[in-house]
Amino acid sequence: MSASLNHIKLPDFKLSSGKEQAVHVSYQIFGCQLHTAPIILINHALTGNSSVLDWWSEIVGSGKVIDSNRYTVLSIDIPGNGFDEEVDHLIYNYQDWRLNDVARVFYQVLKELRVCYIHAGIGGSIGGCLLWEMTVTYPELFGTIIPIAADWKATDWIIANCHIQQRLLSNSIQPIEDARQHAMTFYRTAQSLRFKFNREISTDFKVKLWLNYHGKSLKKRFTLPAYKLVNQLLATSNAAQKYDDNILKAIADSEVKIRLIAINSDGLFIAQEDRETFELLRDYRDIKYNEIDSIHGHDAFLIEHRQVNQILKKYLKEVEPTASLKACV
Known part of the structure; x- marks a missing residue:
């Protein structure tokens, strides 16, 4: 289960704003060796990082619901988050960036790692928003996405x-x-x-x-x-921006299974938004919805470990038969 911080440099990455710049990305791999087991990508929250064993140790590890003995667990740092403590890797032109740029950065990292298919993507808060962005931009990348306390767009x-x-x-x-x-x-x-x-x-x-x-x-x-x-990045999240804010149209080319987890007391990503997404997509997509019952609001996905475990265990069991390894063509 030990992991070390790995690095990839994208020398001439072109942002959606048109600007080109060098982007430095760090990532960690836990559990099974890459390309030997189904991959679970875990996207961290706003001020989080790729050390998932530190901030989600009740969920990820040997014998845990995200079992490092069964899966390869991959986590990538949002570029510029400073987790590698390299000042030269910080991003100062933040206004040129959108969350979709991060989705494209992540995809480039996956290409470098020769990862063409991810069994399940799991992300809390902005990490869940990023799953939506990646799914729309790369429709065949995920078998299942599990956004937690997240949404496909930034609300007012x-x-x-x-x-x-x-x-x-x-x-x-x-x-x-x-x-x-x-x-x-x-x-x-x-x-x-x-x-x-x-x-x-x-x-x-x-x-x-x-x-x-x-x-x-x-x-x-x-x-x-x-x-x-x-x-x-959080303020600019909108996976359906190029589709007139129509998320059904945005994911039309993807067969991804969608498993939503909201928090009934969330004061940031309001649960009603996820309920409306579920109602919009339920007749057209393989989608399910669960709520964490908590008084703790948005941070409940980091607090209510028992409920998160139960829901993730059910979701991962549902999609387990489709877990597979796919080689890059």
Whole structure:
């Protein structure tokens, strides 16, 4: 199960904005050796990274629901997220980027690895949005996608929150800390904070100390260019942009199985959006929908491990007969 950070350089990658630039990408592989077992691609969340064993250890590993003894687990860092700690690999022209550019970067990495087919793609938050983008752009890439607490587009609500995040990142004296504290309020819920703190005080209200902790914690492991970039990517997600915002039309060329997981209390990716997607596609596509029942809001997919395990176990069992290895032509 051990893994190391691997690197690929794309010297002249052309963005959808028309700009060309060198892009450095890091990735990790866990479990079975590449090309010996069905591949599961795990896309990380906004400030996450490819070290899935660190942030999803209850889900991924030997004998876990994403079993490293049965699958090759691949995770790619969003370029410019700074996880490789190479300053020269950061991306400063974040406004030139869209989430679809990341989908195309990921595909180039897969080509370098001679991966032409992925048994299942799983992603939470922006990682789930990225699955939609990849599916539309590369219709035959996935057998199944499992977006969690995600959507195929940025709603007005997400765009509004990303706008506030951008203003904090651009104008605050402590941009990373302040933006992170603001983000934590829509990653959780009022109920969640009441359950956790109930107005308790130590040196100050514990909820304030908790927010301060998360701000300082992110500042230690994240950079301002990285935060501006991923915030821009989230705000620009729209897998159906070239199809008049019609997701049914956008996935018309794909036979991918779609397994949606929403969170009933999610205040960022509202569950109703996924319900509407399910209702829109259910008569035309192989699609199923499940909800995580939680008071914890958007972050519940990182908290409610029992429910996530149960749902993923069911979904992966459903598609297991189709697990196969496909060589590049």
